[in-house]
Amino acid sequence: MELKNFKDLIKKVQKNDSIKRVAVAAAHDEHTLEAVFKAAGDKLVEPVLVGNKEKIEEILKKLNLKYEPANIINTESDKEAAEKTVELIHENKADFIMKGKLQTADLLKAVVDKEKGLRTGNVISHVAILEIPAYRKLIAVTDGGMVMYPNLDEKKQILENSVNVFLAMGYECPKVAVLCAVETVNPKMPETVDADTLKNMNRDGEIKDCMVEGPISLDLTFNKESAEIKGYSSPVTGDADILLVPNITTGNIMSKALIEMAGATMAGMVVGAKVPIVLTSRGASSEEKYLSLVLSASAVK
Known part of the structure; x- marks a missing residue:
């Protein structure tokens, strides 16, 4: 199966057996509360609000949103709010x-606290899911938000983190393009060596539940005809689900370029911890926060 757009993802989450509970750290933010209560109204999540109770109540009143004040968990600082949300997961x-x-x-x-945190031992990475008007289905870019210059082992874990997201969304075998500037292995371009190694790990069964192709350039990833002209034969060309980028700068610029110049809509989350984390920028729109909630709810195990 594949999801063509965020509407498909929303419908899938609405069919879940249970509504997922989201602990919102420092919930005294207008865009955040708009997104959370829109998702709650669509029966996608159940909010647990943590933060400055007085400010939260003021915003709820301003937005005409109903939430039992007694259920707001008051904290004195952002640090305490963060720690409390982690505690709620453990409880x-x-x-x-x-x-x-x-x-x-x-x-x-x-x-990431060693004693009380949510680490699993895996790399914690960012996955951006984009709906692009010029592409027929949702596509992921990773990692444009967490790991700056991943080595081979970190790339493997980032890849596996993103594959797990797609498996949770209902995919059987997501297709991964390991992006580089060229399609041939060149020792002077270390990312091409890593891409080839990741592909072989997949062929040998070390990386499972997906199809990995690389090194592969962006144009061949999206355009099957261009790939055929260049003699590059792969089921991934023109049909990729996940774009694994060589570093954080590439991923960050790519996602923002698709949004600003190609009209893409984005949802993002952090994975690799015990639970998904909606981690949008403070300036993100209510829509991006809402879609990121939907994405994270779909990835809860």
Whole structure:
């Protein structure tokens, strides 16, 4: 199966057996609460609000949103809010986390804490899912938000993290393009060597539940005809689900370029911890936050 757009993903999440609970850290943010309550109204999530209770109540009143004040978990600082959301996961009172009005570093510090955090031993990476008008289905870009210059082992884990997201969305064998500037292995371009190694790991069964192709350039990834002209034969050409980029700069620029210049819509989350984490920028629109909630709810195990 494949999801053509976010509407397909929303419908899939609405069919889940249970509504997932999201713990919102520092929930005193207007765009965040708009997104959370839109998702709640669409029967996609159940919110658990953590943060400055007075500010949260003010925003709820301003937006005319109903939520039992007694259920708001008041905290005195962003650090405490982050720690409390992690605690809610351990207590099985929430299924995933959303970042509200606090610094990313404050939330991640609580997530990666060795004693009380949510680490699994895996690399924690960012997955952006994009709906692009010029492409017939949803596509992922990873990692444009967490790991700056991943080595081979980190790339393998980033790839596996993204594949797990697609498996959770119902895909059977997502197609992964390991992006490079060229399609041939060149020792002077280390990312091409890594791409070839990842492909062979997949062929040998070390990387499972997906089809990996690389090194492959962006044009061949999207355009099967161009690939055929160049003599590049692969089921991934023109049909990729996941774009694995060589570094954070490439992924960040690619996602933003698709949004700003190609009219793409994006959802993003952090994976590799015990639960998904909605980690959008503080300036993200309500729509991006809403779609990121949908994506994370779909990835909850």
